[in-house]
Amino acid sequence: MLKIALPNKGRLAEDTRDLFNDAGLDVRVQSERALTASLGGEFQALFVRSQDIPEFVADGAADAGVTGLDLVRESGRALDTLLDLEFGQCRLVVAARDESGIRSLADLNGTARVATSFPRLAQEFFAGAGKHVEIVPVSGSAEIAPHLGIADVVVDLTSTGSTLRVNGLVEIATVLTSTAQLIAARGAAAAAAGAARRPLGDLVAALTSVLRARGQRYVMANVPRPALAGVRRVLPGLNGPTVVDILDGGAMVAVHAVVAADAIYRTIADLKALGAEGILVTRIERLMP
Secondary structure, three states, rough: OOOEEOOHHHHHHHHHHHHHHHOOOOOOOOOOOEEEEEOOOOOEEEEHOOOOOOOHOOOOOOOEEEHHHHHHHHHHEEEEEEOOOOOOOEEHHHHHEEHHHHHHHHHOOOOOOEEEEOOHHHHHHHHHHOOOOOEEEEEEEEEHHHHHHOOOOEEEEOOHHHHHHHHEEEEEEEEEEOOOOEEOOOOOHHHHHOOHHHHHHHHHHHEEHHHHEOEEEEEEEOOOHHHHHHHHHHHOOOOOOOEEEEEEEEEEEEEEEEEEEHHHHHHHHHHHHHEEEEEEEEOOOOOOO
């Protein structure tokens, strides 16, 4: 049984559980405070802090884990990303007080003091920019540091930038963009194809099928046979629409295709213009190539 380290709280934990549940790996816990849970017959979940997951995976306490790219990079451990899970998007940015007049890295003179809970990433970023800085490690609420005079700028996470603006800070640079990642120890991606590690490869395939299905819709409609040339343009699908004869349908045939969700409105209008009837649109739970 492979052990998967999952976030124990917060929005990242909620989104992770939703993804695993959609993939058919229901998180079965005996109580809300449980430290472990079953994920079916092949996996066991370990609930730990997001920032500890890179260490658990790198040290072999867990075979894989889900956490943010920012925390993976900050850990400095030898890890492979098996899959970008496409949620939990945020940015690690450099920000300064609005009234400081600092609007770019070029405005930082001398040895700038940087308050952050990401000292490794901050040091690497400023070194790459040719800036000498003094890192001021903080465990949280870095936004207050410039106002207290203990730092010139902060390096902190933001999703929309609203928290920075509320605290009188302005972004001057982006260190990295982060999303949730499925990670494993270095070399595990290649080993996943082996018999002993096959469940890990199956896990990647299952989660990928759910991510691929999101933002897609399955469209079915009855259309006049003479309109099929037009239908192919309207419903390109993954490999073109599937066309099925209708019992006693006469001149009508059924067409099925996968369509991007943001194109559904126009797709339905175009199908109606071709004489389509009985149009049905459904969500897709999983989509395998």
